[in-house]
Amino acid sequence: MHLKLSDAFKSHPVNLQLKHPDFNSLHELPDSYAWTNNDDHYPSFLTSFGADDSVPVIDLSDTNALKLTGHACKTWGVFQVTNHGIQQKLLDDIESAGKSLFSLTVQQKLKAARSPDGISGYGFARISSFFKKLMWSEGFTIVGSPVDHFRQLWPQDYDKFCNIIEEYEKEMKMLAGRLMWLMLGSLGISMEDIKWAGSKGEFKGASAALQLNSYPACPEPDRAMGLAAHTDSTLLTILYQSNTSGLQVLREGTGWVTVPPMPGALVINVGDLFHIISNGLYPSVLHRAVVNRTQHRLSIAYLFGPPASIQISPLSKLVGPSHPPLYRPISWNEYLGTKAKHFNKALSSVRLCAPLNSLVDVNDHNSVKVG
Numbered sequence: 001m002h003l004k005l006s007d008a009f010k011s012h013p014v015n016l017q018l019k020h021p022d023f024n025s026l027h028e029l030p031d032s033y034a035w036t037n038n039d040d041h042y043p044s045f046l047t048s049f050g051a052d053d054s055v056p057v058i059d060l061s062d063t064n065a066l067k068l069t070g071h072a073c074k075t076w077g078v079f080q081v082t083n084h085g086i087q088q089k090l091l092d093d094i095e096s097a098g099k100s101l102f103s104l105t106v107q108q109k110l111k112a113a114r115s116p117d118g119i120s121g122y123g124f125a126r127i128s129s130f131f132k133k134l135m136w137s138e139g140f141t142i143v144g145s146p147v148d149h150f151r152q153l154w155p156q157d158y159d160k161f162c163n164i165i166e167e168y169e170k171e172m173k174m175l176a177g178r179l180m181w182l183m184l185g186s187l188g189i190s191m192e193d194i195k196w197a198g199s200k201g202e203f204k205g206a207s208a209a210l211q212l213n214s215y216p217a218c219p220e221p222d223r224a225m226g227l228a229a230h231t232d233s234t235l236l237t238i239l240y241q242s243n244t245s246g247l248q249v250l251r252e253g254t255g256w257v258t259v260p261p262m263p264g265a266l267v268i269n270v271g272d273l274f275h276i277i278s279n280g281l282y283p284s285v286l287h288r289a290v291v292n293r294t295q296h297r298l299s300i301a302y303l304f305g306p307p308a309s310i311q312i313s314p315l316s317k318l319v320g321p322s323h324p325p326l327y328r329p330i331s332w333n334e335y336l337g338t339k340a341k342h343f344n345k346a347l348s349s350v351r352l353c354a355p356l357n358s359l360v361d362v363n364d365h366n367s368v369k370v371g
């Protein structure tokens with residue numbers, strides 16, 4: 001059966017609190033937003049101040065980009081890219097579209113609320129249901145055309161906003177394809193190994209979601225959580241975080257490392273599905289967003305994956321007698337359903353054999369060893 005990405009949560013509805021807060025009216029942190037280490041699966045005390053370990057930055061025009069990408073994926077599961085070909089004007093346009101959206105009144109935004117079994121629309125992050133405390137953020141997810149929702153938000157000029165989204169998605173899709181071939185190439189995988197990429201390797205049937213995240217300035221940032229620690233259920237994610245810091249990644253042996261915003265750079269996360277097809281060679285990076293006292297922060301994530309209902313599995317070239325497949329075949333839709341049910345245990349729930357020593361399995365985040 002050919003399911004679309006938008007069908008992923010039909011059998012996993014989640015009822016998040018519909019009434020959304022007006023963050024601007026909150027001058028102190030309500031208890032429902034105050035996180036203690038017990039509320040988080042990955043405590044804050046792991047934050048590394050001034051660690052000299054920093055997320056790799058790769059210039060995509062560098063002749064060595066393939067090798068550098070392989071090393072970054074293997075050792076970090078995340079890297080920043082420069083010279084990626086996305087015009088600054090487009091990044092500015094999507095940022096200001098996001099700002100217009102989140103500055104609408106709560107009543108207006110709720111007209112485009114995501115339904116419990118839907119994928120697109122306004123609301124808290126889906127993973128909120130796994131936490132007792134609320135996150136200091138709001139989000140808007142776009143899968144397919146945003147026109148119906150945007151008509152609710154901006155009855156007069158929804159067209160202008162739809163065009164920006166369309167253009168952004170077109171450019172991101174091309175960049176995602178380029179990054180896929182760099183990441184796959186670094187593993188010795190070529191076009192004939194990925195049938196669903198199409199004869200020209202342009203990933204025509206790929207699915208994607210665009211996630212706009214808004215983190216208002218927060219009266220008590222040290223006790224709040226912008227977006228709780230998670231891995232992305234994607235092949236890869238392209239994140240634009242503009243010029244306000246907040247993104248942190250968990251580095252084994254070091255703790256939480258801030259990904260510093262660099263003008264015009266984009267952050268690339270290895271997602272759970274790439275971890276699966278690489279047969280565990282590339283870890284999907286655990287990350288979170290923290291908030292700050294004075295600045296509103298906006299981030300835009302392009303979540304890229306395979307066609308929603310094709311089965312993906314560890315690539316046959318990476319599997320052999322000494323490297324048995326670590327994961328069973330699964331489609332993106334099924335994986336999203338699994339994530340909706342098991343959250344951070346989703347990857348281990350599709351794992352075929354237990355890691356030899358779970359203390360060193362970087363993608364079993366329940367046992368990850370941090371110093």
Ligand SMILES: C=C1C[C@]23C[C@@]1(O)CC[C@H]2[C@@]12CCC[C@@](C)(C(=O)O1)[C@H]2[C@@H]3C(=O)O
Nearest residue numbers: 119125126127141209211230232233303339
């Ligand atoms: C395709 C998707 C991945 C995502 C769930 C979604 O259906 C669309 C939103 C994505 C997002 C963005 C914020 C963090 C996250 C964990 C969440 O709650 O919604 C991711 C989901 C994911 O990667 O699992």
Ligand SMILES: O=C(O)CCC(=O)C(=O)O
Nearest residue numbers: 211213241247289299301
């Ligand atoms: O806002 C950020 O920096 C992180 C966003 C994120 O992790 C996501 O949208 O999946």
Ligand SMILES: [Fe+2]
Nearest residue numbers: 230231232287
């Ligand atoms: Fe994420």
